[in-house]
Amino acid sequence: MDKQYEVIMAGFGGQGVMSMGQLLAYAGMLEGLQVTWMPSYGPEQRGGTANCTVILSPRTIGSPVVERPAAVVAMNLPSLDKFEDRVREEGLLVVNATLAGRSVRRTDVRALSIPATAIAEEIGNDRVANMVALGALLEITRLVRPDSVVESLTKALPPHRHNLIPLNQDALRRGMELARHGARRPAC
Amino acid sequence: MDKQYEVIMAGFGGQGVMSMGQLLAYAGMLEGLQVTWMPSYGPEQRGGTANCTVILSPRTIGSPVVERPAAVVAMNLPSLDKFEDRVREEGLLVVNATLAGRSVRRTDVRALSIPATAIAEEIGNDRVANMVALGALLEITRLVRPDSVVESLTKALPPHRHNLIPLNQDALRRGMELARHGARRPAC
Amino acid sequence: MRVAFERPAGLTDCPTHYCPGCTHGIAHRLIAEVITELGVADRTIGVAPVGCSVLAYDYFDYDMIQASHGRAPAVATGVKRALPDRTVFAYQGDGDLASIGMAEIIHAAARGENITVIFINNAIYGMTGGQMAPTTLLGQLTTTSPAGREAPREGYPLRVAELLEQVRGVAYLARYPLTKPPEIGRARNAIRKAFQTQLAGKGFSLVELLSTCPTGWGMTPREALRWVEEVMVPYYPPGEFRDGPEDPGGGPSRKRVG
Amino acid sequence: MRVAFERPAGLTDCPTHYCPGCTHGIAHRLIAEVITELGVADRTIGVAPVGCSVLAYDYFDYDMIQASHGRAPAVATGVKRALPDRTVFAYQGDGDLASIGMAEIIHAAARGENITVIFINNAIYGMTGGQMAPTTLLGQLTTTSPAGREAPREGYPLRVAELLEQVRGVAYLARYPLTKPPEIGRARNAIRKAFQTQLAGKGFSLVELLSTCPTGWGMTPREALRWVEEVMVPYYPPGEFRDGPEDPGGGPSRKRVG
Amino acid sequence: MEKRAVFDEERCKGCELCIEVCPEGIVHLAGHLNRKGFHPATVTEQERCTGCMFCARMCPDLAITVYRPDKRAAGA
Amino acid sequence: MEKRAVFDEERCKGCELCIEVCPEGIVHLAGHLNRKGFHPATVTEQERCTGCMFCARMCPDLAITVYRPDKRAAGA
Amino acid sequence: MEELVLMKGNEAVGEAAIRAGCRFFFGYPITPQNEIPEYMSHRLPQVSGVFVQAESEVAAINMVYGAAAAGVRVMTSSSSPGISLKQEGISYLAGSELPALIVNIMRGGPGLGTIQPAQSDYFQAVKGGGHGDYRLLVYAPSTVQEMVDLTGLALDRADHYRNPALILGDGLLGQMMEPVNLPPLSHPEDLPVKPWATDGRRGGPKRVINSLYLQAEACEEHNRRLQAKYREMEAGEQRWEAAWADDAEVLVVAYGTVARICRTALEGLRDRRLAVGLFRPIALWPFPGPALAGLLQRGRIRAVLVAEMSAGQMVEDVRSVVCGRVPVAFYGRTGGVVPSPEEIGQHVTAVYEGGAINAGCL
Amino acid sequence: MEELVLMKGNEAVGEAAIRAGCRFFFGYPITPQNEIPEYMSHRLPQVSGVFVQAESEVAAINMVYGAAAAGVRVMTSSSSPGISLKQEGISYLAGSELPALIVNIMRGGPGLGTIQPAQSDYFQAVKGGGHGDYRLLVYAPSTVQEMVDLTGLALDRADHYRNPALILGDGLLGQMMEPVNLPPLSHPEDLPVKPWATDGRRGGPKRVINSLYLQAEACEEHNRRLQAKYREMEAGEQRWEAAWADDAEVLVVAYGTVARICRTALEGLRDRRLAVGLFRPIALWPFPGPALAGLLQRGRIRAVLVAEMSAGQMVEDVRSVVCGRVPVAFYGRTGGVVPSPEEIGQHVTAVYEGGAINAGCL
Ligand SMILES: Cc1ncc(C[n+]2csc(CCOP(=O)(O)OP(=O)(O)O)c2C)c(N)n1
Ligand SMILES: Cc1ncc(C[n+]2csc(CCOP(=O)(O)OP(=O)(O)O)c2C)c(N)n1
Ligand code: SF4
Numbered sequence A, B: 001m002d003k004q005y006e007v008i009m010a011g012f013g014g015q016g017v018m019s020m021g022q023l024l025a026y027a028g029m030l031e032g033l034q035v036t037w038m039p040s041y042g043p044e045q046r047g048g049t050a051n052c053t054v055i056l057s058p059r060t061i062g063s064p065v066v067e068r069p070a071a072v073v074a075m076n077l078p079s080l081d082k083f084e085d086r087v088r089e090e091g092l093l094v095v096n097a098t099l100a101g102r103s104v105r106r107t108d109v110r111a112l113s114i115p116a117t118a119i120a121e122e123i124g125n126d127r128v129a130n131m132v133a134l135g136a137l138l139e140i141t142r143l144v145r146p147d148s149v150v151e152s153l154t155k156a157l158p159p160h161r162h163n164l165i166p167l168n169q170d171a172l173r174r175g176m177e178l179a180r181h182g183a184r185r186p187a188c
Numbered sequence C, D: 001m002r003v004a005f006e007r008p009a010g011l012t013d014c015p016t017h018y019c020p021g022c023t024h025g026i027a028h029r030l031i032a033e034v035i036t037e038l039g040v041a042d043r044t045i046g047v048a049p050v051g052c053s054v055l056a057y058d059y060f061d062y063d064m065i066q067a068s069h070g071r072a073p074a075v076a077t078g079v080k081r082a083l084p085d086r087t088v089f090a091y092q093g094d095g096d097l098a099s100i101g102m103a104e105i106i107h108a109a110a111r112g113e114n115i116t117v118i119f120i121n122n123a124i125y126g127m128t129g130g131q132m133a134p135t136t137l138l139g140q141l142t143t144t145s146p147a148g149r150e151a152p153r154e155g156y157p158l159r160v161a162e163l164l165e166q167v168r169g170v171a172y173l174a175r176y177p178l179t180k181p182p183e184i185g186r187a188r189n190a191i192r193k194a195f196q197t198q199l200a201g202k203g204f205s206l207v208e209l210l211s212t213c214p215t216g217w218g219m220t221p222r223e224a225l226r227w228v229e230e231v232m233v234p235y236y237p238p239g240e241f242r243d244g245p246e247d248p249g250g251g252p253s254r255k256r257v258g
Numbered sequence E, F: 001m002e003k004r005a006v007f008d009e010e011r012c013k014g015c016e017l018c019i020e021v022c023p024e025g026i027v028h029l030a031g032h033l034n035r036k037g038f039h040p041a042t043v044t045e046q047e048r049c050t051g052c053m054f055c056a057r058m059c060p061d062l063a064i065t066v067y068r069p070d071k072r073a074a075g076a
Numbered sequence G, H: 001m002e003e004l005v006l007m008k009g010n011e012a013v014g015e016a017a018i019r020a021g022c023r024f025f026f027g028y029p030i031t032p033q034n035e036i037p038e039y040m041s042h043r044l045p046q047v048s049g050v051f052v053q054a055e056s057e058v059a060a061i062n063m064v065y066g067a068a069a070a071g072v073r074v075m076t077s078s079s080s081p082g083i084s085l086k087q088e089g090i091s092y093l094a095g096s097e098l099p100a101l102i103v104n105i106m107r108g109g110p111g112l113g114t115i116q117p118a119q120s121d122y123f124q125a126v127k128g129g130g131h132g133d134y135r136l137l138v139y140a141p142s143t144v145q146e147m148v149d150l151t152g153l154a155l156d157r158a159d160h161y162r163n164p165a166l167i168l169g170d171g172l173l174g175q176m177m178e179p180v181n182l183p184p185l186s187h188p189e190d191l192p193v194k195p196w197a198t199d200g201r202r203g204g205p206k207r208v209i210n211s212l213y214l215q216a217e218a219c220e221e222h223n224r225r226l227q228a229k230y231r232e233m234e235a236g237e238q239r240w241e242a243a244w245a246d247d248a249e250v251l252v253v254a255y256g257t258v259a260r261i262c263r264t265a266l267e268g269l270r271d272r273r274l275a276v277g278l279f280r281p282i283a284l285w286p287f288p289g290p291a292l293a294g295l296l297q298r299g300r301i302r303a304v305l306v307a308e309m310s311a312g313q314m315v316e317d318v319r320s321v322v323c324g325r326v327p328v329a330f331y332g333r334t335g336g337v338v339p340s341p342e343e344i345g346q347h348v349t350a351v352y353e354g355g356a357i358n359a360g361c362l
């Protein structure tokens, strides 16, 4: 990595966007990068949308606030509505097609629409939709190695939850595959 | 009155030094003077010494705090000890001989030692010792007319206490007489 | 067909920000129904606390004041003293009323302040993310009693109604859980009596409502209802604690009415 | 001849600033006697309130902390949590404890904080010049209830012991008047029991002492003693309210022990 | 058959409290999500609804309106 | 006759509480003022003092020390 | 013309508030301002007003919040430690734009300090002791008459701007007596109505008193409105007084009690033909900086001496106005010690004679 | 070398305090700092420490007072409204010369305001939101690592001076995660003893913790000692950081979160060859005025821009240091809005290009 990269991840509360961002930041740290993870926190305890900003950089990070991120991961429609315009030109927009309900309008960004929730349900738990999306993001950006994400997961999860690691790994892989093979510019 | 005059009045709490000062200030106000009355307030609710500073002036009064007053009325020994040195040169020191227990040391002031408490007891109530002292002060300084003090008293006392006025008038008169005839410079 | 049940007047159309299954919403409805019933909506002033119900000022269709954390009884006192002919109520959570606002509630009660307080006891700090409340039960896990509340470390849960029962000046005092329609009916009656107490100028009235916080408790809304019934109700017995001002000559009242 | 009674160790030689006949001085002596008796002077830390007894830090010969108005229980909590093996007491007036400090005392009690509080109820704010206290009786004249306290205007007097009786966490609770040598003896016993409760690690202990304020009440000291007996004692009944921690499973204790 | 308990899908937060209390057991969560992301509650067999209002009295979000046969209309 | 109740004049504030409680009625205020301006309490008939300590237990200012015959001395 | 009466500053504040139509007082005792609640407790019932002794200063300020929201003129008073306890409530009043009068009769600090007079809460009063960006209208009387006048003004300006106002006095002013001329009694019914007050909808739309704005943008918008109001106050509410300033070479800046002590000291120095003058801010916020700067621009002043009963607080605002043009010296007494005219005189003389003063800039 | 961990700022403060030997935490929940008490509630028991959730912020600060008097390292944390409630207690801590750590993770005000980040409690922190003449040591971290470092430093300096210290962060710093290097765990037994602490006489003479001095002269004497201590802090505890300041023509002054946003903005401008630099106070009190004045004295700087998440607070201290030498512009966002590097950049550019700025002096 030779220059700073910023991602905003957004979705419903409960979709795991916060931990997806933390895993990415943690993995970046493990690979020796400078990282920041910044949540936006609101009044609602449940429901509503949540988002976080992750920055990875080879150098000291100044502002943790980013007006125009290099990438956005939008896990549902309100997130897509809110952040679509913010992605930098030539940036990346990863969309959870299962819950977005519409296609990407911008044409000056690279858009990747994947049925993350559907895939997650398919492999057994809709809670890992975040990992599917993260896999897709990593496949395209190569921000960090998937191994580092798995290592982060191992550190983040308490030992009695380590049984969940294979499921998460699976989801990550499915996301990567989708990104590799899937329709990078969906037709509609 | 053509220039400012300051008096510090001091004694035990309960000797009525505060109201003596207020009466003087009130009388001054009635006579069209500028006046200030300033208490020194301490932590004790009862006991201890109390003192107040009264200023009468034909002009606007600046500082209500006086380092070196023109006169001091000391109703007991601690007050004499505390304020003797503060009287201005050529100033006046009125001392309640009954409770002072010693004579005035300074020779550069006019000292007037009167048995205020004894006189007050003699006329029926040791609580009017303050009026005896005030009478003495007024006789010498002519700061305000005794009538004005009585008028102030009438305004200050609630109607059901107006029966006390003659006693106070009496005390005031006794103080004036003492000052007129008494030993202005006691021998000892 | 006629409408048998609909959203009462007295509530705005604004959807609440409460979590799914949070019974704050039920409490709001009961208050609105009672105020409509008593016909005092146009002269009611409500005081919202700091807590999940902070936005109550958006939900109630009355003149509303948002108070600082714990001070709703003092704010309500200010309003009522200024406007003694208005109906004034404060809505408070258990952190708000029983922790930071303990002095204010006891003194409003002791003054016999002619106001009505609706007290939502959900055994936790909902708004700030599930910390321990004074009413958190022994053994209960919260984000600041992560090993479960234990008396030697975190002290005992406070019973607000029992405490206020000792305070002369209290004219109406009751506690009910918001767990089932019949209980909710009793709660509604209590709320009506509380407001009637105020309208009759009899003094301080308070209704404690045992309420759920599925989010703070880490339960589904249905589990939360059962937890109220099985765990809260035994420690916080429902009933009317006082109805009518105490005999002015007497000592503290000892009888439990309901 | 031997000395049968003399000034106890534990008090400095400093004359107090209390008014003639003020029974704060008696309370000080009782505490000092008990602490000497229990042999803990060298590991005692006292907390002085804001009130006439603010200078208690000069009068007691222990390590002393002067607390802000009403917060002595919180300050004592800080000390005790830092030094659990020391003996910690707070000395508070009724304005301090029952007005501004109501939340602090109830919560220290609810936490079962292992401290001892000596509570001087003189039905008035002595230090600031005789204003109304939460414990001022109905009809009593004070400088802020100049027409006599009346419930509709100034509310009802609070009974602190009765209130704290409702709080689990309280392990010892008693009230006695400082009116006559026998009553003073009972007060002394209660103070000893309170400190013993702390030494045994049983939890929160408080002794309420009905005390005179001749200055604030506008009475001679002897009249003041009689006023305590005739007016205060009937409203603030003496006795032991709790002795020993409550059964952890039980509801609020209802029995009056003494 | 006229509807008795009418559920406002967009107000519903899928908390299931109405389900908990419906004596007839006829309330269920729908399979789809509403705009807020919740599965809204709905009555499956309206004809079994007695109009008892339990669901409405329990709903914290006032998502339910209950209708009953108009007595006059019924009598007509 | 040895003194039993000894009053420290300068500590005394003349509050009369000792007078109030002395069962023998032997405590009175002196005519003179002490340095603080109070009439101090004093025992007029020491021989009537029983050493009961009521005065001392009541004195808020710890102005009173009470002595009793030493048992050993008395027995000697 | 009204009759002159001799009153304590504390009582005068109370009576003046009543005369200005204030019928609600919520407070808690603390020396040296106890005469205010005591006076109100007997006086307010005579005019159908309400006095409540709150359980604490925190409760008192929140009762004020409620009564202000209900639309009535209302006040509280306290002294330094009690005012510290009110800081959250004061920030709420400002945030919710509620008019109210707060009186601080200062005593020496920090902590329990002393009950003797001081001026060490200047920072707290003018910079905002509470959280957030807000401002109070702060008035500093220096005579009992001015306590009366500024109390009326403060209540009036508070209503005008929907902003809390503070009278910053000290124990000496509160306790001393001077003759005062009281204005006639106004009646609350005659005051302008407050359409924003939450006094029951009465058929109209509901109103809300609130300082919460969950969305940052909304909260910023609210703050912008507040700041615009503060700019308006700065433009319209500066108050000051100057004496012998025209030919002064050394200008003394002081407020409240200290200003009147300085006046006496300067009278003496003027008699000795020293060209010394006095600048007395009457409003401490908005600070009368432009007027002070105006005096400096005339070019005669070669040094400024700020005197306070504090370790140096207003002097920071004075320095920032003087802006390095001339040296600014400071003389302060703390902990309840009131300086005498003589000692002030000595310090002014020292500055006048070119005694060492720090240069204006770092 | 220690392992890097990824932590939220709030948690980092808690862990850093524990590592620095602090085993006592008394606090009350409030967003956006809840992670501090939550972290402490599970972490302190692991190291035989004590966590107490107090009944209020007022109680919490007074528990801190008690524990500090007992001689242990102790802390509390809160956010703006809660810190306002602590003002009386903070003044008492300062008055009684008790060391303690207070953490304020600021949110937008005034009143209930918002839970979003802000810097609008600067005045309260550095000028004394409480009553009386006192000062806190105030530290403003701008990264999570610095939250760790300054927490340790603050506890240490607090003990050294027997004075409360304050960490002034904001909601963004509290909530964000960054990698941190944690210092090793210190043990309370290894800290210097405090002979003044009231921990039981143990045979020696009694000790008293107190801020009451009834006699004005005694109170003034006490204040003199305090002021002497503050002068000592001013001499020894100024902290700051400067970047690209040597050749800067426009100097941006900012602290905390805003400083790091400015850094990003300035990086962009430096790439465009604008001679802009950054001055970041790390200690807000004592304010690093001399260092700032030193930069100005080199003569290259022709304008200063102060950026804050407030309506303009630190700017007053900067103006007073700049002292009219060059114009001082201000850019602020309020109510929880965090400025972006782009908008800061635009404002710096405007100043650089000579956009209208007020002259320095009135
Ligand atoms: C002075 C102050 N302290 C703390 C907070 C933070 N706070 C907001 S809500 C709350 C607790 C709410 O709990 P509760 O009253 O039980 O209401 P619930 O959310 O459970 O309904 C706290 C501590 C605050 N806003 N102000
Ligand atoms: C925060 C604060 N509020 C008010 C005061 C003023 N004050 C000092 S003592 C006191 C009341 C004391 O009454 P009480 O506690 O009953 O003690 P007493 O003097 O009667 O023994 C008050 C209100 C203060 N010092 N600090
Ligand atoms: S956090 Fe708890 S109390 Fe708050 S809205 Fe959610 S469920 Fe209700």
Ligand code: SF4
Pocket: B045, B046, D017, D018, D019, D021, D022, D023, D024, D052, D122, D126, D127, D212, D213, D214, D215, D216
């Ligand atoms: S004022 Fe009252 S309580 Fe205080 S010392 Fe005097 S008599 Fe005692």
Ligand code: SF4
Pocket: E004, E005, E021, E022, E023, E024, E025, E026, E027, E043, E048, E049, E050, E051, E052, E053, E054, E055, E056, E066
């Ligand atoms: S009205 Fe009664 S029967 Fe009908 S759906 Fe609701 S709860 Fe069920």
Ligand code: SF4
Pocket: C021, E007, E011, E012, E013, E014, E015, E016, E017, E018, E019, E040, E041, E058, E059, E060, E061, E062, E063, E064
């Ligand atoms: S109770 Fe209301 S919100 Fe909950 S599921 Fe039923 S209709 Fe929806």
Ligand code: SF4
Pocket: F004, F005, F021, F022, F023, F024, F025, F026, F027, F043, F048, F049, F050, F051, F052, F053, F054, F055, F056, F066
């Ligand atoms: S010891 Fe007993 S008998 Fe003797 S003076 Fe005292 S009270 Fe009276």
Ligand code: SF4
Pocket: D021, F007, F011, F012, F013, F014, F015, F016, F017, F018, F019, F040, F041, F058, F059, F060, F061, F062, F063, F064
């Ligand atoms: S009780 Fe004590 S202070 Fe009072 S009169 Fe007797 S000896 Fe003197």
Ligand SMILES: [Mg+2]
Pocket: C051, C093, C094, C095, C120, C121, C122, C123, C124, C125, C126, C133
């Ligand atoms: Mg709650």
Ligand SMILES: [Mg+2]
Pocket: D051, D093, D094, D095, D120, D121, D122, D123, D124, D125, D126, D133
């Ligand atoms: Mg009292």
